[in-house]
Amino acid sequence: AATRAAQAALDAAHRAHQNVSVAVVDRDGRTLVTLRGDGAGPQSYESAVKKAYTAVSWNAPTSALVKRLDSAPTLKDIPGTLFLAGGAPVTAKGAPVAAVGVAGAPSGDQDETFAKAGVAALGR
Template sequence: MTTMSPRARVLTGAVAAAVLSAGTFGAMSANAAPAAAPAAAPAQSAARSVSDHHLRTTTHLTIEAATKAAEATLKAAEKDDQRVTVAVVDRNGTTLVTLRGDGAGPQSYESAIRKAFTAVSWNAPTSELVKRLQTTPTLKDIPGTLFLGGGAPVTAGGAPIAGIGVAGAPSGDLDEKYARAGVAALGR
């Protein structure tokens, strides 16, 4: 029998171990069955419908309607040669459309948004809300509001669904006149 050098023995052992490992792994892989998937739970039990008495249906102004109202508002102001900004917000006070007319002052942008927000929040024209400040002066401390004439609510079934705010004319009365023109355009 031939004697192998220590180096040859280590090399031969390593090759044998590699061949044995590869063969064992291959056999195991070939014979392994995929794990059984757990039985699917009925979809109904995982996702249950909410009962109708837990839901509330709301009405929202479309972007097309908001744009129509804003454009009608701006046209009404332009007929009187007034440079204004008009904003339309949804029921939640989120701005849908803002149009800044040519030459409108920089302050008019934010003011129009805040007037629209105020009108929809209280479902009242902002000129009426200004009068409430006499008896409840802390109303003006509510964030995001502006108690100046120029905001008008848009309603459906008596509930507020949007607000239109106008700023930039020389008076709140004029701003509100233009906002009402935008509300009127939605009724056509």
């Protein structure tokens, strides 16, 4: 399932002509799968992992978590996290079970769109 989610996210980015890296983590934030698209920047791999870790830790898209920094700026100091759009949680019965992180597109909104495509692939 993790591989299917990662490939779906990478495929969505490819269709949009974006070179990204994708990571899928489990409930404990352990990396299950990483895929790096041709031409993805070297920083994108680690960023994708951190976005996925952040999304599963708070059971929320990282774009929503960015807004929390206004009231709690020290959240960004938690090791392993990255508060940039591009991470999407995978839930079962409302509880986080995994997350998909994507990094490398020109905007976090695009990264998150691709991450959500990965999550959606799990429902197919």
